[in-house]
Structures are given as structure tokens and as C-alpha cells.
């Protein structure tokens with residue numbers, strides 16, 4: 001992976017060999033992930049019912065009835081939560097896991113408040129084709145937001161390009177040829193020069209660390225493979241940060257984007273959701289092992305306290321990055337360049353960044 005910015009002051013390259021791995025990470029399209037998760041569920045031998053319908057209302061035992069915007073209302077039975085679906089079916093559950101995304105109805109129906117703000121950025125996403133195969137992830141920070149080129153196999157890559165909302169409207173409606181030109185410029189020398197390879201090597205501040213250098217330390221800057229054409233529609237999404245004030249109440253937990261949404265600049269949204277799911281499954285298994293009620297708030301709070309702390313830290317880091325790259329001011333640009341070069345040449349730091357970003361290690365506060 002190569003990360004650099006428009007100032008030409010620095011770049012960082014990460015290589016799977018830096019951490020003795022085969023790959024740094026995988027870019028998986030949402031539809032592929034959905035299909036394989038569904039087939040995993042279908043192939044398990046525990047009892048399951050899959051409803052292809054949407055949630056209309058939930059009633060929690062300790063609460064009065066809560067009703068969706070469609071106006072339906074219900075009441076809970078015994079100590080379970082009651083869920084009503086828009087196909088007329090209803091069910092009772094010891095635990096409701098709200099995994100229904102940033103606009104979570106479960107969160108809303110449970111009256112869980114959120115904290116957050118909108119970024120003055122939208123992201124255009126699309127799939128593009130190259131003339132050659134792309135095996136590398138590329139990210140360049142531009143004055144109005146980062147552009148990422150993420151390989152998805154063969155000669156195709158996905159683009160996630162954050163920018164001013166007005167620019168997003170214009171770039172979403174420009175001709176395909178003009179859009180491809182704009183992408184190639186953004187990933188090459190548009191907005192500023194290429195970083196000079198090895199500009200900080202040889203007698204530089206990091207040279208004393210050379211003995212411990214990683215495989216990618218001496219890799220020079222490369223220009224990403226050119227995009228030849230668009231391979232999908234373009235879609236634009238407004239970007240925001242959102243955090244649920246609480247992740248758990250009796251018979252309810254929130255996971256994934258229902259609990260937190262972040263800026264996509266580091267591609268951490270899905271990793272955070274996976275870490276939530278892993279932690280929740282561990283807590284439920286511990287509860288089941290000792291005969292606890294899996295909807296009990298004391299059990300669910302163990303999930304909340306572990307994940308809330310880790311998610312807030314990641315959100316603060318990503319928000320800090322977003323803000324640091326919203327400023328074009330020489331002293332800040334130099335500080336950012338130092339950070340890039342620190343990550344490029346200080347091998348222990350580089351290995352730690354790879355471990356945290358790939359979700360293999362918890363951030364230092366939580367180890």
C-alpha cells in the first residue's frame with residue numbers, strides 16, 4: 001500500500017513482508033461479503049429463520065410500546081423483546097442485536113441518543129478498470145479530501161474519493177471521460193508534485209534506525225496504474241461521524257454502523273463492526289457457559305465497555321486525520337510530512353500501524 005499527499009513532502013509504503021504476512025488486508029465488495037455471510041448462516045445446523053422483510057416495531061419488557069414511523073404499535077410478552085416485521089410476522093427474542101446501519105431503526109426505537117457531526121465532505125464511490133492488473137492499495141490526500149484506489153482483482157479497482165459536497169455533485173454528473181481524467185490527475189501530479197523517493201534517506205533524522213528497516217523502507221514512490229474506464233455507476237454519500245451514547249440496554253445491543261460511523265479515509269468501518277461482533281459473541285458465549293440470561297444488561301455492559309473504549313479511540317484518530325488534512329498551512333504540512341516519513345522509516349512504528357489498521361492488534365490503551 002502506498003499513502004502520500006499533494007504537497008510532495010513525503011510518502012509511506014506498507015508491504016505484507018514488513019509483518020511477515022502474505023497480504024496486508026483484503027478489499028471485499030459488500031455484495032460478496034453479504035453473500036458469503038448468508039451462505040455461512042444457511043450452512044450452519046442451528047435453528048434459524050431468515051425473514052426477507054424490514055423491522056416495524058420493537059417492544060422491550062421494561063419499556064412502554066415503541067412504534068415505528070409507519071404507525072404500528074405492539075406490546076411485549078414476558079421477559080422477551082417483541083419484534084414486529086413489515087410482512088405481518090412477529091417474534092420474541094431474549095436479545096436483539098441492532099446491526100442495521102447508521103440510520104438504525106433499532107437504535108431509534110430503543111430511544112438511544114447519538115453524538116456526532118457532519119463533515120463538509122461527500123465521497124464518490126465507483127469501480128474502475130485499468131489496462132494492467134492492480135495488486136496494491138493507493139491513497140493520496142488531496143486539499144479537499146483523500147482519494148483511494150483499492151484493488152478488487154484482475155484489472156479492477158474501487159475508488160473512494162472524498163471531496164467538497166459541491167465538487168461531488170459536479171464530478172458525479174460529468175462525462176465518464178472527464179471523470180476518468182480527473183481520477184488519473186488526482187492519483188498522479190494534479191494538485192502538487194510527486195514526493196521525491198528517498199528524499200529523507202541518507203544522513204537524515206531516521207538513518208539511525210536503518211539497521212531495523214522493513215522490506216518497504218527502501219521502496220521508492222510509484223505512480224498508481226492509470227484508470228482506463230469506469231466499470232460501474234458513480235454514487236455519492238455525505239460523510240459524518242456518529243456515536244451512539246449507549247451500546248447496550250436490557251435485551252438490546254448495537255453493533256457496527258448502528259453504534260458508530262466514521263470517515264472512510266482509513267477503511268476502518270467494517271473492521272470496527274467485525275471487532276464488535278467478535279467481542280459480542282465472546283461475551284454471549286461466556287454468559288451461556290455460566291447459565292446467564294444473554295439479554296441481561298450486566299452481561300451486555302461487558303461488551304459495551306470493551307468496544308466503546310476501542311471505538312472512541314479509533315474515531316478520535318480518524319477524526320484527527322480528517323481535520324489535519326483539512327488544513328493547508330506550511331508548518332502543518334511539514335508536521336504531516338514528518339509523520340509520513342516517520343511511518344516510512346521507523347520500522348517498529350510501521351509494524352504497529354499495520355497491526356492496528358488490519359485489526360490484528362488492539363490500540364495501546366487496550367492491551
Ligand SMILES: Cc1cc2nc3c(=O)[nH]c(=O)nc-3n(C[C@H](O)[C@H](O)[C@H](O)COP(=O)(O)OP(=O)(O)OC[C@H]3O[C@@H](n4cnc5c(N)ncnc54)[C@H](O)[C@@H]3O)c2cc1C
Nearest residue numbers: 054055100101105123237256257264267268269270271273
Ligand atoms: C462512501 C463510503 C465508503 C466506505 N468505504 C469503506 C471502506 O473502504 N472500508 C470499510 O471498511 N468501510 C467503508 N465504509 C464504511 C462501511 O460501509 C460501513 O462501516 C459498513 O457498511 C457498516 O456495516 P453494517 O453492517 O454495520 O451496516 P450496513 O452496511 O449499513 O448494513 C445495515 C443493513 O441493515 C439493513 N437494514 C436497515 N434498516 C433495516 C430494517 N428496519 N429492517 C431490516 N433491515 C434493515 C440494511 O438494508 C443493511 O443491509 C464506507 C462508508 C461510506 C459511506
